[in-house]
Amino acid sequence: MFPRKGASEKEVLKELKEKTSSDLTFNSGRILGSMCTQPHPFAVKIITHYIDRNLGDPGLHVGSRKVEKEAINMLANLLGLERGYGHIVSGGTEANILAVRAFRNLSDVEKPELILPESAHFSFLKASEMLNVRLIWAKLKKDYSVDVRDVENKITENTIGIVGIAGTTGLGVVDDIPALSDLALDHDIPLHVDAAFGGFVIPFAKELGYEIPDFDFRLKGVKSITIDPHKMGMVPIPAGGIIFREKRYLEAVSVPAPYLAGGKVCQATITGTRPGANALAVWAMIKHLGFEGYKEVVRRAMELSRWFAGELKKIPGVYLIREPVLNIVSFGAEELERVEEELKGRGWGISAHRGYIRIVMMPHVRRGHLEEFLRDLKEII
Ligand SMILES: Cc1ncc(COP(=O)(O)O)c(C=O)c1O
Known part of the structure; x- marks a missing residue:
């Protein structure tokens, strides 16, 4: 009541x-x-201090928008790219939906299909339903990584993209992203890497000497990556990340948002009003921990x-x-x-x-x- x-x-x-x-x-x-x-307590401090910032209306919070862009570029750097295009979003789900949406909007097929491993996160079910993209499931091998041959067999003229996973939800398995990247380049199809979990683990683990396949933008077929600061990045919820290799992917999911108090802009995220504090906390944590x-x-x-x-x-x-x-x-x-x-x-x-x-x-x-x-x-x- x-x-x-x-x-x-x-x-x-x-x-x-x-x-x-x-x-x-x-x-x-x-x-x-x-x-x-x-x-992390430092991230909590940042959230408390900047709790009023709304990145849904970036014209009002111009400084915060710049900081978000810097955070995206630092994440892009971590993932092997000098400059990336994207946003700090509500989580891996929104990031994956945005990637599928970009691939669909840039494709020119009537019955769009996305090929993804059987181990993929259920966020792709939401993307499929919302975007009317059919999911084509690729089998796993005995080691629980995706069977790249099965992915290849499933490519058709309706394929709008391929998904590889760098750190599966259940087992933390990293797919053979180099092979998926080659396949994507051969067929001129974009590859999305869901590193929601692995993004804040693999770059560091590799430097520590763990043998893990390459998974990021160093592979030319990779066009977008999901990386979640609210998982191993230790930033408070909500803080997901979507990074695109090229600006056109972000533009493909942008809509005009004319009525905002801060002036006419375009919005690419699913959420409208969104927490600026979390984006600032991503930036601050990366600066603080390095x-x-x-x-x-x-x-x-x-x-x-x-x-x-x-x-x-x-x-x-x-x-x-x-x-x-x-x-x-x-x-x-x-x-x-x-x-x-x-x-x-x-x-x-x-x-x-x-x-x-x-x-x-x-x-x-x-x-x-x-x-x-x-x-x-x-x-x-
Ligand atoms: C691989 C992977 N992708 C996406 C997600 C979804 O992330 P979120 O719960 O932040 O939306 C998860 C969550 O566990 C995940 O493990």
């Missing part, structure tokens, strides 16, 4: 505290199955994943779905549903809806949390 009379801040806060007391929190270390994390800072975050996460995978292997009845590629470890067990329920009953934030339990070594996850989890898992098994 909409209250007629207001309550004091103290009363409202008390009620809210009670109502959210059943929420799991990231800093408790109990959330092991999420790609989100406790935001490549070396993020590399340390990734070093910890990758080492923890390898250690955890080793510990899981020691538990009879537990098996890895595959060796970890990034900082995601997924495992199966007999009576998985019972195991899942009991783990949840003990307060662990995990799920097993794909037929395995996925543990994501986000920055808030510490070895101590995992040791406790392993003790519980052993008891339950």
